[in-house]
Amino acid sequence: MIDRKTSPLVDFHCHLDLYPDHAAAVSQRDREGVFTLAVTTTPKAFPRNKELADRTKHVRAALGLHPQLVAERSHELPLWKEYLPSSRYVGEVGLDAGRRFYRSFDDQKAVFAEVLTSCADAGNKVLSVHSVRCAKVVLDMIEAKLSPGAGRVVLHWFTGTPSEARRAAEMGCYFSVNLAMLKTDKARKLVLSLPRDRILTETDGPFTDGATNPLRPSDLTPTRDGLAAALALDPDEASDLISANLRALLN
Numbered sequence: 001m002i003d004r005k006t007s008p009l010v011d012f013h014c015h016l017d018l019y020p021d022h023a024a025a026v027s028q029r030d031r032e033g034v035f036t037l038a039v040t041t042t043p044k045a046f047p048r049n050k051e052l053a054d055r056t057k058h059v060r061a062a063l064g065l066h067p068q069l070v071a072e073r074s075h076e077l078p079l080w081k082e083y084l085p086s087s088r089y090v091g092e093v094g095l096d097a098g099r100r101f102y103r104s105f106d107d108q109k110a111v112f113a114e115v116l117t118s119c120a121d122a123g124n125k126v127l128s129v130h131s132v133r134c135a136k137v138v139l140d141m142i143e144a145k146l147s148p149g150a151g152r153v154v155l156h157w158f159t160g161t162p163s164e165a166r167r168a169a170e171m172g173c174y175f176s177v178n179l180a181m182l183k184t185d186k187a188r189k190l191v192l193s194l195p196r197d198r199i200l201t202e203t204d205g206p207f208t209d210g211a212t213n214p215l216r217p218s219d220l221t222p223t224r225d226g227l228a229a230a231l232a233l234d235p236d237e238a239s240d241l242i243s244a245n246l247r248a249l250l251n
Helices: 022-032 043-053 067-086 102-122 135-145 162-170 185-193 221-231 235-250
Strands: 010-014 035-038 059-061 089-096 125-132 151-156 174-177 199-201
Touching (some): 010 235, 022 059, 043 059, 067 089, 067 102, 089 102, 102 135, 199 221, 199 235
Parallel strands (some): 035 059, 125 151, 174 199
16 A cells, blocks of 8 residues: 655745744754745845745745834835845735724835835736735735736735635635634635635744644644635645645746
C-alpha cells in the first residue's frame, strides 16, 4: 500500500516579524514546509523580512503599509514604491473604517489608491488586503484601479456581507480564512458562501487566538481542520483544496 502524500499547509497571512524571535519563526515555518506569506506593516520592516524569507523554500515576504498605521506612516509611501520591484507579494495593505482609525480614512484611501495603481503598473502582483468595515469601498477601488489581469487580490479576514463576498468573487478575488472566522454561525455562514476554489487559509498570527494562547507560528492545523469541518471535508481533502487554490492563484 502506498502512503498518500499530504498536501502542505498554507498560511497566506502571518506577521512572522512580530513573534518574539523573528528568525526562529521563519525557520520553523520553512522546516515544517508551510507555505507562508510573511506580511509586513511598514516598508521599513520589509528588507529584514525579505532577507530571511529569501533563505527559505516556503516563506515569502510581502511589502506592506498597514492602513491602521497610515496616520503615522504615510510618509513611507515613497519607500514602499522603491521596494515594490523587489517583491511579487504586497501586504498588508487596504482600508480600515473602524472607530479607532476612521479619522485617517481619507489618507488611507489616498495611500491605497497609490498602492493599487503602482501594482497595476508593475503587473503580476499578489496582494493581501485588509477591509474592516469598508468592503464596498475596497472593492470599488480594486475594480477601478487593479484589473484581474494586472494583479491578484486575496481578501484577508473578510467580514463583509454575503453580497459583497459574491461581488468580490466575481471580480476574481480570493479569501484567506482564519480560525476566528469559523467560531460563530454568522461567520461560518459567510465562509460557506465563498467559492471553494477561492479559499485559502491564514492565521494572522500572532493576532488571532488559539484555544487559550496566542497562536504560535506552527499553529495552522486548527485552522485547516476547522475549515475542513465547515466544508464537510476530511483534513487531507481540505489541504488538497487549499494547495490547489494556491497554485491557481500564483500561476
